[in-house]
Amino acid sequence: xxxxxxxxKMGAIAAAAGSAVGLGNIWRFPYVLGENGGGAFLFVxxxxxxxxxxxxxxxELAIGRRAGKPVLGAFKALAPGTKWHLIGYSGVFxxxxxLSFYAIVSGWTLLYAYRAVVGELAAISPDEMTTLYNHTxxxxxxxxxxxxxxxxxxxxxxxxxxxDGIEKYSKILMPMLLLLIVLLCIRALxxxxxxxxxxxxxxxxxxxxxxxxxxxxxxxAFFSLSIGMGTMTTYGSYISRKQNLVSGGFSIAGLDFxxxxxxxxxxxxxxxxxxxxxxxxxxxxFVTLPNIFNQIFMGRAVSIVFFxxxxxxxxxxxxxxxxxxxxxxVSERGFRRKPASLLVAGLIGLLGCLCAFSxxxxxxxxxxxxxxxxxxxxLFIVLFIPHVLGKEAFRSELEACGTRQRVFGVFYFxxxxxxxxxVGGVLIYQIVNWLIG
Ligand code: TRP
Numbered sequence: 001x002x003x004x005x006x007x008x009k010m011g012a013i014a015a016a017a018g019s020a021v022g023l024g025n026i027w028r029f030p031y032v033l034g035e036n037g038g039g040a041f042l043f044v045x046x047x048x049x050x051x052x053x054x055x056x057x058x059x060e061l062a063i064g065r066r067a068g069k070p071v072l073g074a075f076k077a078l079a080p081g082t083k084w085h086l087i088g089y090s091g092v093f094x095x096x097x098x099l100s101f102y103a104i105v106s107g108w109t110l111l112y113a114y115r116a117v118v119g120e121l122a123a124i125s126p127d128e129m130t131t132l133y134n135h136t137x138x139x140x141x142x143x144x145x146x147x148x149x150x151x152x153x154x155x156x157x158x159x160x161x162x163x164d165g166i167e168k169y170s171k172i173l174m175p176m177l178l179l180l181i182v183l184l185c186i187r188a189l190x191x192x193x194x195x196x197x198x199x200x201x202x203x204x205x206x207x208x209x210x211x212x213x214x215x216x217x218x219x220x221a222f223f224s225l226s227i228g229m230g231t232m233t234t235y236g237s238y239i240s241r242k243q244n245l246v247s248g249g250f251s252i253a254g255l256d257f258x259x260x261x262x263x264x265x266x267x268x269x270x271x272x273x274x275x276x277x278x279x280x281x282x283x284x285x286f287v288t289l290p291n292i293f294n295q296i297f298m299g300r301a302v303s304i305v306f307f308x309x310x311x312x313x314x315x316x317x318x319x320x321x322x323x324x325x326x327x328x329x330v331s332e333r334g335f336r337r338k339p340a341s342l343l344v345a346g347l348i349g350l351l352g353c354l355c356a357f358s359x360x361x362x363x364x365x366x367x368x369x370x371x372x373x374x375x376x377x378x379l380f381i382v383l384f385i386p387h388v389l390g391k392e393a394f395r396s397e398l399e400a401c402g403t404r405q406r407v408f409g410v411f412y413f414x415x416x417x418x419x420x421x422x423v424g425g426v427l428i429y430q431i432v433n434w435l436i437g
Contacts, residue, residue, distance in 0.1 A: 012238035013248040015316075016061075018170050019231055020252055022317030023105050024224040025260035026310060027285045028370075030267040032220050034278035037208030038200040038268070042261075044214055048221040049257055052422055055415045056227045056378045058249045059385050062397040064236025065245070066389065070327050071230030074237065079388045087380050088328070091229035094373040095324040097365045098223075100351035102321070103154075104362065105282070106314040107146030108136060112286060113307035121290045122300050126274040129290055133283045140356040147352045150311075154318040155345035158326055159338050170316050177309040180302070181262045184289075187296050188266040188273075197269035200278060215430050218423070219371035224256055228374030228381070231320050234327065244401040266292065282362075322348075371430065379423045386416045 033041050067074035072088030079085070115121050124132070136142060157166055188194060222228045239245065263285075270288040271278045280287070293303035325344045329335040335343075355362040385394050391412060398405050405411065 011243070012235050012240075013243060013252065014171065015167050015238070016226075016232060016235040016248075017252045017255055018167060018174065018313075018316035019226045019235065019320035020224065020256045020317075021174065021259055021313055023102060023109070023310075023314050024220070024317070025256060026263040026313070027105055027109075027282070029220060029224060029260040030264045031280075031282050031284040032216050033201075033264060034268070034271070034284055035281060036210070036213035036216060037205060038278065039202055039204035040206045040209040041213050041217055042201060042264075043204045044209065044217040045221060046257070048218050049225070049253060051414070052218065052419055053221040053225050053227060054249055054253045055411065055419050056222070056382050057225050057232055057253065058245060058398065059382050059394075059415060060227055060230070060232035061236035061239060061245050061249060062394055063381070063384065063389065064233035065239050065241070065400075066393065066397050068237050070234040070237055070331065071324070072328060072332055074230075074233050075384075079384070082388075084380070084384060084388065087377055087384075088230055090373060090377050091231070092325050092328050094229040094369050094377065095231075095321045096348060096351060097369040097373070099151075099318060099321050099348045101355045101362050101365045102314070102318060103147045103151050103348060103352045104143055104355050106150040106311065106318060107143060107148075108286060109307055109311045109314055110150055111136065111142070111146045112290070113304060113311055116290075116293075116300065116303040116307050119300065121293065121303055123294060124290075126276060126287070126291050130276065130283075130287045133286045136286075137283060137359070140353070143356040144353055147356065148349055150314075150318070151345050151349050151352070153315060154322050155341045157315070157319055158322045159341035161337060166316060166319065170312060173309055173312050176305075177313060178259065178262075180306055180309065181259065181266065184266045184292060184302075184306075185262055187292055188269040191269055191273035191292070191295070193273040194269035197267075197272035197278075198265070200272065201264050201268045211429065211433075215371060215426050218375060218426055219367075222374040222378055223370040224260060225253060226317070226320060228376070228378035229324065230377070231324055233381070234324065235320075241400045244403055245398055246403075246405060282366075372427070375423050375427050379420060379427065382415055382419045382423070386412075 033045070063078065064071070064074055067077045069077055071091055072085050075085040075087055112121070189198065226232055239248070267285060267288045268278055270292050271284070274288065274291050276288055278284070290303060293299040293306070296302060322341070322344060326337065326340045329340040329344070330337055355365060394412070395405070395408055398408065
C-alpha cells in the first residue's frame with residue numbers, strides 16, 4: 001500500500017477488520033469445521049484464535065507501526081543487513097497462492113448474486129441446489145469467467161488506489177452483513193431438525209478430532225485473521241500512535257470470530273434440516289444457504305442482498321491480498337501502480353485457471369497456503385519480537401496510546417515461549433507427516 005492511498009478516515013483498525021472478515025469466515029470456516037467433525041474443532045479453534053493468533057496479530061501490527069513501512073520495508077528497516085525480510089517474500093508468494101483459489105470462490109459468490117437476481121435459486125429443492133453447485137464447480141469456463149470479473153474488480157480498486165472509498169462503503173455494508181447474518185441465524189434455528197445441527201457445532205466430541213483437525217484449526221485461525229504473511233504488518237504501519245493496538249487487535253479477532261461462528265450457526269442447522277452432509281467440503285455454504293432463502297419472507301430479495309454483501313466482504317479481503325504484491329512491485333521494484341496491478345491480476349488469473357480446471361490444485365493451494373505458509377510466516381514473525389525488536393520496544397508499541405498493559409509480562413511470555421512452541425510443533429509434525437505419508 002503506497003502510503004498516500006490509505007489514510008482512511010475510518011481508521012486502519014477498521015480496514016484491517018475488513019481484510020480479516022471475508023470468505024474465510026463464511027465459506028472456509030464452516031466447511032473446514034464440517035470436515036473435522038464439528039464441536040471439538042470449534043473448541044480448539046477458539047483456543048488457537050485467542051491464545052495463539054491474537055498475539056501474532058498484535059506482533060504484526062506492532063512491527064508495522066514501529067517501522068512505519070509495509071512488510072518488506074518494515075523488516076529491512078528494523079533488522080537491516082539480515083535475512084528477516086525474507087518473510088516479506090514468502091508473503092508475496094503466499095498472496096499469489098491464496099488469491100488464485102480465493103478469486104475462484106469470490107467469482108462463485110458473484111455468480112450466485114447474479115443467480116439470485118435472475119431467480120435461478122428460487123424454489124429449487126435442496127438436491128437441485130447441490131446439483132447446481134456441482135455443475136458450477138466442475139465447469140471451468142463458468143468459474144473462470146466469473147473469477148476474471150472478480151479479479152478485474154479488485155485490480156480496478158487497487159490500481160486507482162481508492163481503498164478509501166471502499167472502506168467508506170464497507171463501513172456501512174459490513175454491519176449490514178452482520179445484521180443479515182443474525183436474522184438468518186434466527187430463521188435457521190427454527191428449521192425442523194435445527195437442533196441436531198446446533199449439537200454438531202456445539203457439542204465437542206473429542207474422539208472425532210484428529211491431529212490433522214487440530215492442524216487445520218490453526219491454519220484456519222491464521223487465514224481468518226489474515227496473519228502470517230505481512231498483510232497486518234502493512235496495516236499496522238497506517239495505525240496512528242494514539243490507537244490502542246491491544247484493544248484494536250482483540251476487537252478485530254472478536255468480530256472476525258463472531259461472524260465465523262454465526263455463519264456456522266446458520267449453516268449447520270440448515271445442513272441437518274435439509275439432509276446435506278456437513279462434511280461435504282468447499283461447496284457447503286453454496287448448497288446450504290440458498291435453501292434457507294426459499295423458506296423466508298422476501299427470500300429472493302434477501303438472497304440478492306446476502307450474496308452482494310458477501311461479495312463486498314470478499315472484495316475487501318482480495319484488495320488487501322493484491323495490495324501486498326502490488327505494493328511490493330511498486331516500492332521494491334520501481335513499477336508504476338497501474339501496470340503492476342494489471343500484471344499481477346493477470347498472473348493471478350492464470351493461476352486461478354489451474355484451480356478452476358483441477359479441484360486437486362485448488363485444494364493443494366488452499367492447504368499449502370493456510371496450513372504451511374501462514375504458520376511458517378507467523379512463526380518467524382513471532383520470533384522476531386523477542387530476538388530482534390526486543391521486549392521494551394514491543395511494550396512501548398503496545399503502550400504508545402498511553403494505556404499501561406498490566407498483563408504485559410504474561411503476554412510477553414506467551415509470545416516468547418507458548419506461541420513459537422505451539423506453532424513450531426504443529427508445523428514440524430505436519431511436514432514430517434507429509435514427507436513420510
Ligand atoms: N482473512 C480473509 C478471510 O477470512 C482472507 C485474507 C485476506 C487473508 N488477506 C489475507 C488470508 C492474508 C491470509 C493472509 O477471508
